[in-house]
Amino acid sequence: MINHIVFIFIFLLGFYAILVKKSLIKMVIGLNIMEGAIFYWFIAITDRGGIIPIVQSTQVAFNLNDPIPQALILTGIVIGASTSAFLLTLIIELNKFTDSTNPDQLGGIIED
Amino acid sequence: MNNILIYLVIVPLATAFLIPFVDIFSNKARKILVGFSALLEFSIGIYIIISNYGEITEHTFFLKYYLGNWIPPIGITLSMDMLSLFFSTLISVSLLFIITYSIGFIGHHEGKYYVLLFLIWAAMHGIILTGDIFNLDVFLELMLITSAPLVAFKRNRNGTEAAIKYMFFGAIGGLFIFIGVILVYFNLGTLNFADIAQSFSLLPLFSKKMIIIFFLIGIFIKLGIFPFHFWLSKAHSACPSSISALLSGVIVKVYIYVFIRLFFNVFGFDILRETGLDIIIIVIALTSSILGHVLALSENDIKRMLAYSTVANLGIIVAVLTLNTKLAILAGLLHVMAHLLMKVSLFTATGYLLQFTPSHKLQDLKGVAYKNIILFAGFTLTAAGMIGLPPMIGFASKWHILQAFLDRSFHWGSIIVILGTIIAFFYYIKYIIYGFKTISIGPPERFRLILSVFYRERVVTNIAILFAIAVVVVGVFFKLSYGPIEGAANAVMNPSIYIESILGG
Amino acid sequence: MSRLKHISIVIILAFLGLIMLLDLNKIPNQFEYANSIYHHITNNAVGETGSLNFVTAILYDYRAYDSMGESTIIFGAVSGIVLLLSRKTLPVSSHGLSFIVKRTYGMLTPFIFLFSVYIIAHGHLSPGGGFQGGVILGAISIIFSIVYGSEFDYKRYTPTTKTLLETSGALLFIGIGLIGIIYSGSFLSNLNILNSEPGSLLSAGSIPFINLGIGFKIGAGLAIIFYSMIQKTFKEEASL
Numbered sequence: 001m002i003n004h005i006v007f008i009f010i011f012l013l014g015f016y017a018i019l020v021k022k023s024l025i026k027m028v029i030g031l032n033i034m035e036g037a038i039f040y041w042f043i044a045i046t047d048r049g050g051i052i053p054i055v056q057s058t059q060v061a062f063n064l065n066d067p068i069p070q071a072l073i074l075t076g077i078v079i080g081a082s083t084s085a086f087l088l089t090l091i092i093e094l095n096k097f098t099d100s101t102n103p104d105q106l107g108g109i110i111e112d
Numbered sequence: 113m114n115n116i117l118i119y120l121v122i123v124p125l126a127t128a129f130l131i132p133f134v135d136i137f138s139n140k141a142r143k144i145l146v147g148f149s150a151l152l153e154f155s156i157g158i159y160i161i162i163s164n165y166g167e168i169t170e171h172t173f174f175l176k177y178y179l180g181n182w183i184p185p186i187g188i189t190l191s192m193d194m195l196s197l198f199f200s201t202l203i204s205v206s207l208l209f210i211i212t213y214s215i216g217f218i219g220h221h222e223g224k225y226y227v228l229l230f231l232i233w234a235a236m237h238g239i240i241l242t243g244d245i246f247n248l249d250v251f252l253e254l255m256l257i258t259s260a261p262l263v264a265f266k267r268n269r270n271g272t273e274a275a276i277k278y279m280f281f282g283a284i285g286g287l288f289i290f291i292g293v294i295l296v297y298f299n300l301g302t303l304n305f306a307d308i309a310q311s312f313s314l315l316p317l318f319s320k321k322m323i324i325i326f327f328l329i330g331i332f333i334k335l336g337i338f339p340f341h342f343w344l345s346k347a348h349s350a351c352p353s354s355i356s357a358l359l360s361g362v363i364v365k366v367y368i369y370v371f372i373r374l375f376f377n378v379f380g381f382d383i384l385r386e387t388g389l390d391i392i393i394i395v396i397a398l399t400s401s402i403l404g405h406v407l408a409l410s411e412n413d414i415k416r417m418l419a420y421s422t423v424a425n426l427g428i429i430v431a432v433l434t435l436n437t438k439l440a441i442l443a444g445l446l447h448v449m450a451h452l453l454m455k456v457s458l459f460t461a462t463g464y465l466l467q468f469t470p471s472h473k474l475q476d477l478k479g480v481a482y483k484n485i486i487l488f489a490g491f492t493l494t495a496a497g498m499i500g501l502p503p504m505i506g507f508a509s510k511w512h513i514l515q516a517f518l519d520r521s522f523h524w525g526s527i528i529v530i531l532g533t534i535i536a537f538f539y540y541i542k543y544i545i546y547g548f549k550t551i552s553i554g555p556p557e558r559f560r561l562i563l564s565v566f567y568r569e570r571v572v573t574n575i576a577i578l579f580a581i582a583v584v585v586v587g588v589f590f591k592l593s594y595g596p597i598e599g600a601a602n603a604v605m606n607p608s609i610y611i612e613s614i615l616g617g
Numbered sequence: 618m619s620r621l622k623h624i625s626i627v628i629i630l631a632f633l634g635l636i637m638l639l640d641l642n643k644i645p646n647q648f649e650y651a652n653s654i655y656h657h658i659t660n661n662a663v664g665e666t667g668s669l670n671f672v673t674a675i676l677y678d679y680r681a682y683d684s685m686g687e688s689t690i691i692f693g694a695v696s697g698i699v700l701l702l703s704r705k706t707l708p709v710s711s712h713g714l715s716f717i718v719k720r721t722y723g724m725l726t727p728f729i730f731l732f733s734v735y736i737i738a739h740g741h742l743s744p745g746g747g748f749q750g751g752v753i754l755g756a757i758s759i760i761f762s763i764v765y766g767s768e769f770d771y772k773r774y775t776p777t778t779k780t781l782l783e784t785s786g787a788l789l790f791i792g793i794g795l796i797g798i799i800y801s802g803s804f805l806s807n808l809n810i811l812n813s814e815p816g817s818l819l820s821a822g823s824i825p826f827i828n829l830g831i832g833f834k835i836g837a838g839l840a841i842i843f844y845s846m847i848q849k850t851f852k853e854e855a856s857l
Contacts, residue, residue: 004641008634018284019626024276031280034287042294053671054744055663064659067671069297072246074676075687076290078748079253082694083283085842086257089698090264090276092846097269106273118804122791125689129787132696132780179682180797180806186654188682224700231693238686250686257690261697299644301653318643 007041171599185304194599216571274350285333292326338400349415353463401427443512457579490580505587713766737832751835786834
């Protein structure tokens with residue numbers, strides 16, 4: 001329950017930033033907040049209350065936490081980092097033409 | 113186990129990694145590498161068809177590949193059935209010719225351009241071959257992130273704005289798909305397509321509904337279906353014409369493939385019918401279609417008009433596929449092929465014609481037909497196909513779509529198809545008439561070149577004419593393509609074949 | 618007007634959140650999946666891959682194909698950024714910090730490098746791996762530009778060198794995958810060469826080598842992204 005509440009709150013906070021903020025860089029930050037919310041949520045809901053999935057020796061351990069979500073999130077983090085790096089590059093390019101990072105100059109992100 | 117499948121992904125990927133390496137030493141070696149790899153990738157596809165010809169004609173074709181020898185559901189599985197084969201062939205053929213077109217069309221920053229083009233090729237084959245839902249997400253993001261730089265390839269203000277929009281909406285769509293993947297893993301504990309398909313119907317209804325809705329929103333954002341159509345026209349028109357052809361003709365078809373694979377084979381169509389979502393999808397898609405046609409009519413810019421026409425056609429394809437009868441899926445897949453051929457043809461021809469005009473505006477296209485009359489005739493024929501006139505492939509597919517709508521007695525759909533055809537007639541005929549208009553006033557210097565150089569004019573015109581010929585020839589002999597498309601439709605309609613082929617030995 | 622817009626957006630989002638919460642709450646906590654891959658991996662991963670770190674075992678063995686796609690995403694992003702921001706101007710901005718900082722950082726650099734290599738090489742034994750170690754490698758290059766001035770790193774390790782490092786890392790990954798086809802008939806299968814008992818440095822088959830390739834690739838890629846992005850600032854300062 002609390003996991004879902006925190007996830008939805010942070011996720012919508014990021015979405016709010018994308019909808020409202022008047023700076024493209026802040027919108028990229030909003031996108032990252034949304035991603036962070038998803039990563040947190042994935043780890044939280046698949047928590048089994050076990051130990052970290054790294055063992056000390058070859059003996060079979062029991063009650064490990066699920067390693068698959070962690071591997072998937074590592075992939076997700078890299079994807080998110082590349083996405084924001086490229087978006088920031090595009091914003092640098094746009095700033096070269098217009099000297100501003102206001103999203104309204106895109107003709108409104110919704111219209112056009 | 114057949115190793116040939118993995119080479120479909122590895123060859124373009126390795127080429128993309130090798131190009132910067134080769135580029136340091138010599139420009140010429142890079143050109144040879146690009147041409148050689150494109151041919152190699154194309155011939156791998158042909159080899160698959162030839163070596164399995166008997167199975168393809170009997171519609172029992174199925175190849176699978178366990179990466180790292182991990183049997184499903186533990187590792188990642190690649191598979192190729194008739195549906196994947198159909199899409200893979202379309203992609204390989206169109207990309208081979210788009211790369212050839214690019215050799216004549218793109219004259220600067222070629223190194224990075226081909227790197228990104230080959231990465232897109234690898235990503236598309238990755239999406240089409242994969243049998244794993246998270247792997248699908250990874251390759252979707254790869255395709256997004258490699259196509260966005262090409263949208264901004266012209267490095268002007270318009271292109272950069274378009275790329276920002278494309279990237280933002282693509283990334284948000286990707287997040288929704290990622291949430292869907294998480295819900296699938298949380299509920300089922302597996303990521304393999306066949307494994308999901310086997311146990312998906314056992315889930316409680318609200319879990320199924322949530323998963324479906326998240327995937328649906330994600331795919332519709334990426335496809336540009338109605339509430340999310342606004343970014344598509346700008347992104348598809350701001351780039352060089354070769355990239356417009358790629359985005360508008362090929363990449364959206366890959367999203368259509370994802371839609372078909374997920375909602376017909378993995379999640380099963382029953383869940384859409386149970387929740388009543390199929391009617392909603394059809395209504396949304398038909399709205400998208402009519403809206404695309406109206407926006408195209410109101411547009412004064414030739415490339416944006418073509419991009420809005422893509423919105424309209426995607427709406428029709430999604431609507432007709434969601435009818436879920438055998439005829440409907442056959443019609444949908446036929447229109448996928450038809451729209452791919454015609455859009456690539458129109459964009460390649462437009463790319464040539466726009467070299468002679470100061471801008472993309474309708475008024476500037478005056479008299480452009482006389483620059484290359486054969487090519488413009490091809491443009492006219494393809495536009496007629498887009499409208500749906502008989503000898504062209506567009507007629508065949510539209511005829512089947514109409515029949516599919518009437519078959520399910522879904523009259524609104526057929527009315528919208530006919531209405532769309534009428535509107536399309538008006539916006540295409542406008543450009544054709546302007547193209548044939550002679551200039552009464554003004555000296556011939558009116559046609560000042562924007563790009564001062566044509567890198568290889570003959571390659572560009574030949575490819576454009578070739579696609580126009582393909583539109584007509586495939587239109588006349590479209591019955592020959594019935595066999596494979598029927599096999600693909602069979603694969604769509606019978607998800608149990610897919611599940612058994614992957615999990616059963 | 619603007620305030621009204623804000624309030625309506627907040628209300629819509631709150632409403633959306635409430636719907637999502639009600640729906641998410643209905644999902645039962647199903648930890649005991651019927652045919653879960655969790656049980657297979659936690660029971661057999663050490664024996665099958667030789668890696669003590671289960672996350673690394675998944676990333677570079679069970680789902681190595683995903684990691685290949687993922688490192689390709691970084692490669693694609695780097696290619697796109699270089700395509701958009703490629704300029705011929707030589708970056709000249711700051712000349713670095715004071716003498717004390719330069720000396721101290723000079724002494725620290727080998728240890729930071731060692732740390733990153735340690736993290737890359739021990740990816741299958743402890744937390745870490747190619748991605749994490751690669752980020753530290755990239756950070757070395759970034760700190761160089763802050764401490765010694767932006768010219769220093771740019772001249773010593775030109776973009777060409779970095780591109781070579783990056784592509785060779787990627788090609789190493791694909792090469793190991795292709796050797797897998799020859800060796801055991803499947804792309805990216807774990808090579809059981811150079812293998813000793815799990816827990817030692819050269820164990821877990823091809824996992825350490827893939828880690829090494831990815832580490833150099835990520836490090837070089839991040840450095841390329843950083844230097845492409847700051848190039849613009851140099852040009853602006855030169856024009857002032």
